[in-house]
Amino acid sequence: MLIIPVKEGENIDRALKRFKRKFDRTGAKTQLRERKQFTKPSVKRRAQIQKAQYIQGLRDQEEI
Template identity: 45%
Template sequence: MTKVFVRDGEPIDRALKRFKRKVEQAGILKEVRKREHYLKPSIKKKLKARAAEARARKREKRLFQKGLI
Protein backbone atom coordinates (compact mmCIF):
# COMPACT_ATOMS: atom_id res chain seq x y z
CA MET A 1 0.00 0.00 0.00
CA THR A 2 1.53 3.28 -1.11
CA LYS A 3 1.02 6.21 1.23
CA VAL A 4 1.95 9.86 0.91
CA PHE A 5 1.49 12.26 3.77
CA VAL A 6 0.74 15.86 2.85
CA ARG A 7 3.10 18.17 4.69
CA ASP A 8 1.99 21.43 6.29
CA GLY A 9 1.68 24.14 3.66
CA GLU A 10 2.42 21.74 0.80
CA PRO A 11 0.30 22.18 -2.33
CA ILE A 12 -1.87 19.19 -3.14
CA ASP A 13 -0.41 19.11 -6.67
CA ARG A 14 3.06 18.41 -5.31
CA ALA A 15 1.78 15.68 -3.00
CA LEU A 16 -0.11 14.10 -5.90
CA LYS A 17 3.07 14.17 -7.99
CA ARG A 18 4.97 12.40 -5.18
CA PHE A 19 2.19 9.81 -4.95
CA LYS A 20 2.28 9.14 -8.69
CA ARG A 21 6.07 8.75 -8.58
CA LYS A 22 5.85 6.27 -5.69
CA VAL A 23 3.17 4.26 -7.48
CA GLU A 24 5.30 4.15 -10.64
CA GLN A 25 8.41 3.07 -8.72
CA ALA A 26 6.48 0.34 -6.92
CA GLY A 27 5.23 -1.02 -10.25
CA ILE A 28 1.62 -1.05 -9.12
CA LEU A 29 0.12 0.14 -12.43
CA LYS A 30 2.20 -2.35 -14.38
CA GLU A 31 0.92 -5.15 -12.15
CA VAL A 32 -2.70 -3.99 -12.47
CA ARG A 33 -2.48 -3.91 -16.26
CA LYS A 34 -0.92 -7.36 -16.27
CA ARG A 35 -3.75 -8.80 -14.16
CA GLU A 36 -6.51 -6.96 -16.00
CA HIS A 37 -7.23 -9.87 -18.34
CA TYR A 38 -6.67 -13.58 -17.91
CA LEU A 39 -3.99 -15.10 -20.11
CA LYS A 40 -3.82 -18.80 -20.73
CA PRO A 41 -0.49 -20.38 -19.77
CA SER A 42 0.25 -21.19 -23.43
CA ILE A 43 -0.19 -17.51 -24.38
CA LYS A 44 2.04 -16.42 -21.49
CA LYS A 45 4.70 -18.85 -22.68
CA LYS A 46 4.56 -17.46 -26.24
CA LEU A 47 4.76 -13.86 -25.02
CA LYS A 48 7.72 -14.69 -22.80
CA ALA A 49 9.53 -16.37 -25.72
CA ARG A 50 8.87 -13.38 -28.00
CA ALA A 51 10.22 -11.00 -25.36
CA ALA A 52 13.36 -13.12 -25.00
CA GLU A 53 13.87 -13.08 -28.78
CA ALA A 54 13.45 -9.30 -28.87
CA ARG A 55 16.01 -8.88 -26.07
CA ALA A 56 18.45 -11.14 -27.91
CA ARG A 57 18.04 -9.17 -31.16
CA LYS A 58 18.52 -5.91 -29.29
CA ARG A 59 21.65 -7.24 -27.56
CA GLU A 60 23.03 -8.48 -30.88
CA LYS A 61 22.33 -5.15 -32.54
CA ARG A 62 24.18 -3.28 -29.77
CA LEU A 63 27.19 -5.59 -30.03
CA PHE A 64 27.23 -5.22 -33.81
CA GLN A 65 27.18 -1.41 -33.54
CA LYS A 66 30.08 -1.50 -31.11
CA GLY A 67 32.03 -3.62 -33.57
CA LEU A 68 32.31 -6.64 -31.29
CA ILE A 69 30.68 -8.96 -33.83
Protein backbone atom coordinates in the same frame (compact mmCIF):
# COMPACT_ATOMS: atom_id res chain seq x y z
CA MET B 1 -2.99 1.42 0.59
CA LEU B 2 -0.68 4.32 -0.13
CA ILE B 3 -0.27 6.94 2.55
CA ILE B 4 1.35 10.23 1.63
CA PRO B 5 1.84 12.56 4.59
CA VAL B 6 1.47 16.20 3.59
CA LYS B 7 3.99 18.35 5.42
CA GLU B 8 2.97 21.67 6.88
CA GLY B 9 3.23 24.44 4.33
CA GLU B 10 3.81 21.96 1.49
CA ASN B 11 2.17 22.65 -1.84
CA ILE B 12 -0.59 20.17 -2.70
CA ASP B 13 0.90 19.75 -6.19
CA ARG B 14 4.15 18.42 -4.73
CA ALA B 15 2.25 15.96 -2.55
CA LEU B 16 0.24 14.83 -5.56
CA LYS B 17 3.45 14.38 -7.54
CA ARG B 18 4.91 12.23 -4.72
CA PHE B 19 1.71 10.16 -4.70
CA LYS B 20 1.86 9.58 -8.46
CA ARG B 21 5.53 8.59 -8.28
CA LYS B 22 4.88 6.17 -5.42
CA PHE B 23 1.83 4.72 -7.23
CA ASP B 24 3.89 4.09 -10.38
CA ARG B 25 6.64 2.37 -8.42
CA THR B 26 4.23 -0.08 -6.79
CA GLY B 27 3.14 -1.38 -10.19
CA ALA B 28 -0.55 -1.38 -9.26
CA LYS B 29 -1.70 -0.08 -12.64
CA THR B 30 0.16 -2.75 -14.62
CA GLN B 31 -1.11 -5.42 -12.27
CA LEU B 32 -4.70 -4.27 -12.78
CA ARG B 33 -4.29 -4.31 -16.55
CA GLU B 34 -2.75 -7.77 -16.40
CA ARG B 35 -5.62 -9.14 -14.31
CA LYS B 36 -8.33 -7.84 -16.64
CA GLN B 37 -8.17 -11.00 -18.69
CA PHE B 38 -6.67 -14.41 -18.17
CA THR B 39 -3.66 -15.43 -20.22
CA LYS B 40 -2.59 -19.03 -20.32
CA PRO B 41 0.84 -19.85 -18.89
CA SER B 42 2.00 -21.17 -22.27
CA VAL B 43 1.10 -17.85 -23.92
CA LYS B 44 2.98 -15.92 -21.20
CA ARG B 45 6.01 -18.15 -21.64
CA ARG B 46 5.92 -17.77 -25.44
CA ALA B 47 5.75 -13.97 -25.14
CA GLN B 48 8.65 -14.02 -22.70
CA ILE B 49 10.76 -16.11 -25.10
CA GLN B 50 9.91 -13.85 -28.04
CA LYS B 51 10.90 -10.78 -26.01
CA ALA B 52 14.21 -12.40 -25.08
CA GLN B 53 14.87 -13.28 -28.72
CA TYR B 54 14.12 -9.71 -29.79
CA ILE B 55 16.47 -8.25 -27.18
CA GLN B 56 19.18 -10.74 -28.10
CA GLY B 57 18.79 -9.78 -31.76
CA LEU B 58 19.24 -6.11 -30.88
CA ARG B 59 22.38 -6.89 -28.91
CA ASP B 60 23.77 -8.99 -31.76
CA GLN B 61 23.11 -6.15 -34.22
CA GLU B 62 24.88 -3.74 -31.92
CA GLU B 63 28.03 -5.89 -31.94
CA ILE B 64 28.23 -6.00 -35.73
